Amino acid sequence: MKRHRSTEKMKPDKNILNELQEISPLLYKMRQESGNPFSVPNGYFDELKSNVFRAIDTGLADDIGKASFKVPENYFEQLTTNIMDRIEAEEVVETESGGVVIDLQTHRRRESFSVRRMSVMAASVAIFLLLGIFTARFFLQDSVVNSEMAISQDEAIEYVEDNYSEFESEDLLALVDLANEDIALDVTDDLEYELEQYLEEHIDELDEYLLTNEI
Amino acid sequence: MTEQVLIAALQDEVQRKQAFQTLVENYQERLYWHIRKFVFNHEDANDVVQNTFIKAWKGLKNFRADSKLYTWLYRIATNECITFVNKRKKMRSEDLEGEEAYQHSAHLQADDFFDGNEAERKLYEALETLPEKQRAVFQLRYFEEMKYDDMSEVMGTSVGGLKASYHHAVKKIEKFILET
Numbered sequence: 001m002k003r004h005r006s007t008e009k010m011k012p013d014k015n016i017l018n019e020l021q022e023i024s025p026l027l028y029k030m031r032q033e034s035g036n037p038f039s040v041p042n043g044y045f046d047e048l049k050s051n052v053f054r055a056i057d058t059g060l061a062d063d064i065g066k067a068s069f070k071v072p073e074n075y076f077e078q079l080t081t082n083i084m085d086r087i088e089a090e091e092v093v094e095t096e097s098g099g100v101v102i103d104l105q106t107h108r109r110r111e112s113f114s115v116r117r118m119s120v121m122a123a124s125v126a127i128f129l130l131l132g133i134f135t136a137r138f139f140l141q142d143s144v145v146n147s148e149m150a151i152s153q154d155e156a157i158e159y160v161e162d163n164y165s166e167f168e169s170e171d172l173l174a175l176v177d178l179a180n181e182d183i184a185l186d187v188t189d190d191l192e193y194e195l196e197q198y199l200e201e202h203i204d205e206l207d208e209y210l211l212t213n214e215i
Numbered sequence: 216m217t218e219q220v221l222i223a224a225l226q227d228e229v230q231r232k233q234a235f236q237t238l239v240e241n242y243q244e245r246l247y248w249h250i251r252k253f254v255f256n257h258e259d260a261n262d263v264v265q266n267t268f269i270k271a272w273k274g275l276k277n278f279r280a281d282s283k284l285y286t287w288l289y290r291i292a293t294n295e296c297i298t299f300v301n302k303r304k305k306m307r308s309e310d311l312e313g314e315e316a317y318q319h320s321a322h323l324q325a326d327d328f329f330d331g332n333e334a335e336r337k338l339y340e341a342l343e344t345l346p347e348k349q350r351a352v353f354q355l356r357y358f359e360e361m362k363y364d365d366m367s368e369v370m371g372t373s374v375g376g377l378k379a380s381y382h383h384a385v386k387k388i389e390k391f392i393l394e395t
Contacts, residue, residue, distance in 0.1 A: 045244055
């Protein structure tokens with residue numbers, strides 16, 4: 001196959017070569033000794049011009065940069081309807097073992113979990129919240145508790161919320177047992193109310209956690 | 216035809232096509248070789264250079280006469296090269312799924328249209344290890360002997376930044392060649 005090499009022989013720029021020699025004598029030497037190792041089929045550049053103009057003339061140039069993908073007609077009009085139909089068809093149903101049914105149409109929730117599961121959930125949440133509180137009390141001395149460095153209840157709750165996924169349930173239970181023995185927990189009416197509010201607000205996360213983890 | 220005359224013709228609807236033919240004739244080889252040293256393979260270079268001229272044609276209406284045709288064309292070509300190489304890398308990494316990244320330079324020796332020696336092959340292998348923009352800076356200076364002021368228009372980077380980038384690129388390539 002006949003090959004064509006670059007016919008251009010530019011006069012080397014001395015400044016650029018001197019710069020290269022200063023940075024790397026090796027690359028300077030390579031630059032001096034090597035040519036263009038690439039070639040093309042003979043006549044390629046004569047064809048190139050024709051090919052470019054053929055693309056321009058036939059309108060192919062207009063396609064460059066456009067989206068390459070097409071969708072069926074009326075696809076986006078149908079899409080919303082299709083999605084809603086699928087959601088309805090995939091409603092979570094009540095299972096024999098107990099689960100959560102969520103009616104997405106009216107956002108009503110029918111919970112049919114056992115009393116035992118409810119107790120476990122409440123206990124888990126209580127553990128998460130109390131961990132933050134008694135951790136602060138456990139490690140801080142009485143003189144410090146009322147100082148400016150004391151961790152507020154909100155801060156403890158926030159800490160537990162942000163990090164609860166890292167707590168192992170066995171560790172939490174062990175800590176609660178320990179806490180119950182050594183520390184008198186001050187469970188006020190406010191705390192109970194906050195627990196109930198927390199349950200209400202995070203019921204979805206707890207559901208998901210229980211569905212994926214066995215307690 | 217002087218550059219000013221050519222630019223004026225390119226911006227005139229009647230003369231545009233004829234002027235563009237002249238533009239292609241004047242720059243096709245230079246742009247092709249610049250692209251070829253980026254993508255290595257002739258078929259790929261052919262695609263990229265055609266895309267470059269087609270984009271130039273489409274961009275003629277927006278071409279500002281205050282920049283040179285030369286730097287404008289090299290800007291389009293270099294951007295096309297970077298886009299092409301990035302796309303090819305992404306496709307290859309999806310195909311290989313954790314295997315070593317495919318190096319096109321490793322296949323140069325088997326390419327019918329490459330007859331460089333071992334040192335040249337190593338140089339192109341080293342080029343593949345550079346980040347694309349830094350590689351472009353190196354190639355524009357080393358192969359095309361482009362002035363920094365012109366390169367600044369092509370790359371959209373300050374002259375100082377380009378000098379630093381080129382310096383580092385040369386050092387990296389030198390180190391690669393010496394250590395492999």
